[in-house]
Amino acid sequence: MERTAGNGIPVVLPGAASPDEEVRRLHEDLSLSASKAKDSGRALLAIIRRLCSTFGWCFGEAWVPSRDGSVLKPGMSWPRTNPDFREYLLASRRLGFVPGGGLPGRAWSSLAPAWVGDIAAEEGTSFTRRRVAMRTGFRSALAIPLLSDDEAVAVFVLYRTEALAAEEASREAARTMAAIAPLGPVVARKQVEVELLIRERQQKAVARLGLHALAEGTDVEALMLDAVRLAASTLGVGHCKLLEFQPATGALLLRAGTGWQEGLVGRGEVAAGKGSQAGFTLLHGKPVIVQDIDKEERFTPSRLHRDHDIVCGLSVVIHGHQTPYGVLAVHGQQRRSFTNDDVHFLQAVANVVGTALERRRAERELETHRKQLETLVEQRTAQLEASHERLRIAERLASIGTLAAGLGHDLGNTILPILCRLDVMDGTPLSDAAREELAAVRHAVEYLRQLSQGLRLFALDPEDAGASTAATALPGWWATVQPLIRNALPARITLEADFPADLPPVAAPAHRLSQAVLNLAANAAEAIDGGGTVRISAAAHAEAGVVRLRVRDDGRGMTPDVRRHALDPFFTTKKRGLSTGLGLALVHGVAQGCGGSVDLDSAPGAGTTIQLSLPIAERASARGRKGGPGGEAPAPLVAAVSLGDPRLAAYATLLVRSAGLDARAATPEEPGDARVWIVEPSLPALAIARRYLDAEPGRRVVFVGDLPGAAREPGFVFVDRRGGPDALRRSLRQVVFQLLENDDEGNQRTDPRALRG
């Protein structure tokens, strides 16, 4: 078998001739050494040593194809410690040979020995390290590929200090090839073992990191540091960095790293985009391998790289939630290549970190949601509890109301006949003593009657909206509720009241007013230790449009804190069970419900005054209108009622009168000079109504009923009788108020006193 050497010289390959005894022994020794070696590197070293010592080479080195098969990398050399070869060793360390490049490259690509018989005579690039080889004293070199399955698993280069003739070189080559021929598979297996070992180490590293990431309560900062250390050590590089993309600045922040100058982690930044390897990685979203930074054209090396003499690197993207989180990168200070396994490993590490970051984000989000949910549940629970409490209290109040209503009803059914019988007895001849007794009974029954009316005032639902149009005359109301309130107070308390007879009515329903004042009176009495006085009074403040109803006690008074919370619902200073804590809140509700307000004046030891400002009811009262310039009351407005149905006429008359107008009956033909005419619609009535309106401005006609086809003319109001009594009531109110407001405006315009004021 003959093969052409890398130099083009034919070489006799093993198998062509029988190995001599020396070669056979060498075989055995080399096979044993290589097999015993822990890894392929040590096997190569053993082979170099034996070749040098056996065949008289002064220095030997092994070049190993990179894992991606693109370049020959420096492997073992021997002797390593001899200072004579130091310079040559250093020069070789950063070298790499592509197939066909330099002496090792030629042997690699041709799978045959190649040699340089006289280094000094070599020219150009055929012997890359010529000058340093000359300085070291080498004169000739022989490159022998170590083959396995027709692939070079390594290339040995052996050196001598003497020149080598071609014939001798060929012989040496053949001899050496023959000696190492069986070792190729052994070294290849060792290399595979190493690769497997590396892959296993990488997988173990990723698994360990994964466990760290999965651990309960993992600190992400610690995990990042673990990841960079693990990546650097597993890939055998000095530097590793984990960068977080900063959307605000567009830069990448060094979040964790190893091998970098102290103080850089947490502060150092690299540029995004093509301003750095990491930026470029993020830009492309794919792993980026850099073998030699000096030859890099895809991006500009960052200052971080320049400051740390970075030569090679591998960087991958750390994927985050929706957008990338950043970049994980390893770097070395020497040229090197990275295999697919390396890329996969680093990506796996980046994925673990990315997953942990995502998990932390999800956990935080979950925590936020959980807190929001808890807050919501707490709020809803509180609302529900408050609602239950209100319902319970409302039910209690309702049952009290039901009891009061039933009692009031039964008392009413009993008192009326008693009073009737007393009236009957009054008309019969009786002795004076009997009359006195009768008077006492009447007095007691009158008291009972007032009590029954008072009870009924409490009977209605406090939320009853029905009284939004209510007006209560306070003197009459007080006469009704006074006995009840008196009875609610302990005997040690004196009740004083002042309700002037000329108080205007207030726009608050009587029953709610009763509830409010009973609460206030009870509170006032409770605040008095021993004997004392509760004063209830009312005064009109026409300028403010209110009546001020005051309940005053000379009791303990409130501290500032109690005063601040006094109107809060469920706030109470009494023992639970004695108080619902609703009293003052209910008072507040009553005042607010009618458009009024509550003021509280209290100081410790100085008693408490609670003042309800209740709006004066704007009762339509033509009789009570302001007097004219001369001080005389204007003539009351008159409504003419021309309704055929006597009951309807009577009802309309009542409505008109209760609105403060005078009402008089009129024929459907002649409404007279009234301001309002209430009439059933008909075609003749329509014609009369037009004339009636034309005769004097400001008049109104209320048609009770509908007339199909009748136009809605100004001054006409049609009441839909299907709306029942309420429709008539509303329409009449509307008309009366319009008239009164028109009149009020007219008075203001013509009142000379008003002009002077």
Add this chain to the structure above:
Amino acid sequence: MKEINAPIRVLCVDDHAFLAEGLKLKISLDPGMAWVGWLPDAKGLVQEVVQRRPDVVTLDIEMPGPDPFEALADISRRCPDARVLMLSAYVRDHYLDAAVEAGAWGYLSKGDDPDEIVSAIRRVARGEFVLSPSVEERCPVAAGRPGRRAEKPASRSQLLTAREQQVLRMIGRGLSRASIAKELFRSSKTIDAHQQSIMRKLQIHDRVDLVRYAIREGLVEP
């Protein structure tokens, strides 16, 4: 045709015999009035009115037996000369409206003074529509400027027909379907149909809730 100066004939409908007796005594004191009788409920009221020819009927509301508003409407239709004056211990907007709608000439409270009641009977006989002061105070007909304050929201019970309101009041009083049918001289099926219609209009799906609603709305006293 009523004679001039003839006494006002008064018929009382009230389940409280003691009250009716007291009222009878009081009215008997007045030479211008004549007591024509007392009925403990509104059953057969129209026939009684036809027979006894009262000028004024005082009619209680919360009584066992037929719905008094239904009886009132019957009297208004068939005996327009008899004027009905409601006399109740309960003063409610609903009752007042139902009474005016059904044909009453007035509304008095049992808490009123007996003289006020006698005076009201006289005024009604004269052709006046009468609300006693305690009623007007409680259910004001003209207070408050319209439009200044929110009007009272219309109750859903206004969607009900008179018959449905009547059935609802009876349900509120706890009457069974059969009892209501018997009182109204209708079949149970008809009452069922009324109840279904009421529930649909009020958006209530349960008979218990219907009773609650009736009580809350004051359609019936608890």
